[in-house]
Amino acid sequence: MSVTRLSFPYGESIQWFSPEQISELPDSPLSEWLLSSGSLTQKLRSHCTKFEVKVLGEGKLTPFRGEFPAQRQAWVREVLLCLDDVPWIFARTLIPANLLEKKETDFLTLGTRPLGELLFSSDDFTPGRIEVAHFTPCQQLAQLTQSLKQPVTQELWGRRRYFSYDGEQLIVSETFLPAARQLIEQM
Numbered sequence: 001m002s003v004t005r006l007s008f009p010y011g012e013s014i015q016w017f018s019p020e021q022i023s024e025l026p027d028s029p030l031s032e033w034l035l036s037s038g039s040l041t042q043k044l045r046s047h048c049t050k051f052e053v054k055v056l057g058e059g060k061l062t063p064f065r066g067e068f069p070a071q072r073q074a075w076v077r078e079v080l081l082c083l084d085d086v087p088w089i090f091a092r093t094l095i096p097a098n099l100l101e102k103k104e105t106d107f108l109t110l111g112t113r114p115l116g117e118l119l120f121s122s123d124d125f126t127p128g129r130i131e132v133a134h135f136t137p138c139q140q141l142a143q144l145t146q147s148l149k150q151p152v153t154q155e156l157w158g159r160r161r162y163f164s165y166d167g168e169q170l171i172v173s174e175t176f177l178p179a180a181r182q183l184i185e186q187m
């Protein structure tokens with residue numbers, strides 16, 4: 001898998017909705033994956049022999065318009081979650097400066113360990129509501145799927161979750177790549 005770090009960030013500005021606002025969620029089992037409340041990492045691990053986090057990039061960036069209104073800058077982490085060498089999830093996490101300061105070592109030394117191991121390993125972080133999105137990637141993310149040899153033939157589904165910690169919030173968004181949707185729909 002040849003992905004150039006030169007293109008980080010890959011994320012795009014996406015319109016997120018609460019599930020109730022979406023007239024047609026995808027059929028099950030994809031809808032269950034989208035709305036599942038536990039750790040996505042744990043769910044993914046149970047469907048593969050080899051689970052891998054490939055870090056596409058991390059750094060202090062300006063969020064997209066409307067992505068994190070209260071924050072002018074945030075620590076952004078983008079990764080691919082790969083199952084048996086197949087990229088399933090493009091994940092983009094935004095951590096506000098105040099929260100980064102409180103848990104700096106944890107976040108900055110994460111590396112290829114899944115963020116979920118930090119967020120679900122204690123009661124410190126409280127998962128919030130899930131939002132969903134249904135979109136056609138058009139810029140960097142489209143180039144990324146091409147470079148992964150996963151052409152986008154139908155809109156992608158994604159989900160976004162807030163996690164609260166000591167009065168702060170971080171945002172985790174996860175986009176199901178074409179290969180993931182194909183394999184989930186065969187389950």
Ligand SMILES: C=C(O[C@@H]1C=C(C(=O)O)C=C[C@H]1O)C(=O)O
Binds near residue numbers: 039040042115116
């Ligand atoms: C939030 C979780 O962590 C996963 C791992 C991520 C990472 O390592 O950056 C990002 C999003 C998640 O899919 C989870 O497991 O639910």
